[in-house]
Amino acid sequence: MKTHASAHTFTSTKGTVVTIGTFDGVHIGHKKIIARLTESAKANGWESVVLTFFPHPRMLLQKDANIKLINTITERGALLEKLGLDHLVVHPFTIDFSKMHAEDFVEEILVHALHAKKVIIGYDHRFGRNRTADISDLKRYGEQFGFEVEEISKQELEDVAVSSTKIRTALHEGDIKKANAYLGYAMMLEGTVIHGKNLGKKLGYPTANLQISEAYKLIPGQGVYVVRSFIDNTLVYGMMNIGTNPTVGGKEQTVETYFFDFDGDLYNKRLSIEMLCKIRGEQHFESVDLLVEAMKADEVFSRTYIQSIKD
Ligand SMILES: Cc1cc2nc3c(=O)[nH]c(=O)nc-3n(C[C@H](O)[C@H](O)[C@H](O)COP(=O)(O)O)c2cc1C
Ligand SMILES: Nc1ncnc2c1ncn2[C@@H]1O[C@H](COP(=O)(O)OP(=O)(O)O)[C@@H](O)[C@H]1O
Structure with missing residues (x-):
């Protein structure tokens, strides 16, 4: 073409x-x-x-x-x-x-x-x-x-x-499975990895923060999602949070992903991330410990889901 x-x-x-x-x-x-x-x-x-x-x-x-x-x-x-x-x-x-x-x-x-x-x-x-x-x-x-x-x-x-x-309604509601069924492929978010608040590594969940430069791009509703992306030609799964991170006093909406079984420097890299399903909504937890507990549960959910689509 x-x-x-x-x-x-x-x-x-x-x-x-x-x-x-x-x-x-x-x-x-x-x-x-x-x-x-x-x-x-x-x-x-x-x-x-x-x-x-x-x-x-x-x-x-x-x-x-x-x-x-x-x-x-x-x-x-x-x-x-x-x-x-x-x-x-x-x-x-x-x-x-x-x-x-x-x-x-x-x-x-x-x-x-x-x-x-x-x-x-x-x-x-x-x-x-x-x-x-x-x-x-x-x-x-x-x-x-x-x-x-x-x-x-x-x-x-x-x-x-x-x-x-x-598709638009489903994306706003975070119903990625429905949106993907109508799209015939997985909804994607593409951008450059930028620096965040430097908290992720301390929590045990470093997250690549995606900057999406096109202001007109529809970002699905806030929440936690199972995702995947090709990083240097290798398929890597992960969990993404779209939200303002209220637990740690965040204000701006961010799009950030923790990739499973991955360790590397992603800053300034271009990533195209496919969204697969929603896990839950973003919550304001009373403490950071409770947030980490929730992220551990998100990881268990994600790994089970990923295994189920691989089988
Ligand atoms: C899977 C996942 C779930 C998350 N869920 C929440 C949440 O429910 N509430 C919240 O305030 N932040 C949530 N976060 C965001 C964390 O607060 C954020 O990753 C952490 O503050 C690190 O931010 P940084 O990358 O800017 O350093 C989640 C992050 C991930 C990766
Ligand atoms: N498994 C991983 N998933 C996501 N990012 C990772 C991972 N391992 C290392 N990183 C690196 O760590 C960075 C995120 O660390 P983090 O402490 O959350 O800082 P920031 O607040 O700048 O996002 C990512 O941008 C990436 O370069």
């Missing part, structure tokens, strides 16, 4: 089949749509293109500036690549772009830049300045500029929307 930072730098000269969307989560519903795209491309000797916008159009509007996404733009690229796509175009969504007239968008972006021969799009998709154009306009443009329009049905789109909502 080739990633293009703008439709204007798209280089392929072959005909393409294009779909447009955010595809946040790249979940099982999205996969069905991408499969239609790649099958259509193969059958016609065209190349498959996902046209996505960044930042998310709703991020540009003040009222939705706080929108959280299941995937960072890098994760989205990696997930789409696994689906056998030929091209991912991440077009910058700017104020100027949002003012583009529908016909200019079709002519400049879909036809001239991307060489669209077919566009696969939701029945309710709206586009162009003030979202004035709809699918019947797109079909008309298709006749004018020589591309076909394939409609994604109401039912299929509803399934996709329901999945996204269920």
Whole structure:
């Protein structure tokens, strides 16, 4: 898969089949749509293109500036690549772009830049300045500029929307198993290991504190989770706490992981951590000893769980 930072730098000269969307989560519903795209491309000797916008159009509007996404733009690229796509175009969504007239968008972006021969799009998709154009306009443009329009049905789109909502709700509630079932893979958190309060080692549980630089990344609800990560190409399991560490007077939310049977320096390393299941909520313990007791119980729970998924 080739990633293009703008439709204007798209280089392929072959005909393409294009779909447009955010595809946040790249979940099982999205996969069905991408499969239609790649099958259509193969059958016609065209190349498959996902046209996505960044930042998310709703991020540009003040009222939705706080929108959280299941995937960072890098994760989205990696997930789409696994689906056998030929091209991912991440077009910058700017104020100027949002003012583009529908016909200019079709002519400049879909036809001239991307060489669209077919566009696969939701029945309710709206586009162009003030979202004035709809699918019947797109079909008309298709006749004018020589591309076909394939409609994604109401039912299929509803399934996709329901999945996204269920995934977000499940993540907020810490129901990782449910979220992962809808995603079709494990929810991941990616970041750089930074210094914390230097307490972990003293408690017997050193924890790698993850700094996630993308403010728009959805962080699951506070609590303790079983996780795993590849550290220097070795799969290592662990337990993660998402929370403010009230027992030790913490204020800021941190994302920190103790890795089992691991001893090494993780500072400044990039880690991608997969979340597997929730153990419990974060608690305010009366003493640090009680916190350590709870962490020991978390470890027993985690090791049993890890053994059960390995069997
Ligand atoms: C598995 C696990 C469970 C935790 N549970 C709690 C908790 O319930 N309440 C709490 O205040 N802190 C909890 N913590 C956070 C600890 O307070 C924190 O790891 C410790 O203060 C070390 O922080 P540091 O990495 O900044 O040095 C937990 C940490 C881990 C790894
Ligand atoms: N098993 C382990 N799991 C997590 N981190 C570990 C482990 N063993 C060693 N470390 C190292 O210890 C650091 C965490 O120690 P800790 O005392 O919690 O300090 P900090 O407050 O800076 O996180 C990690 O960033 C990592 O470099």
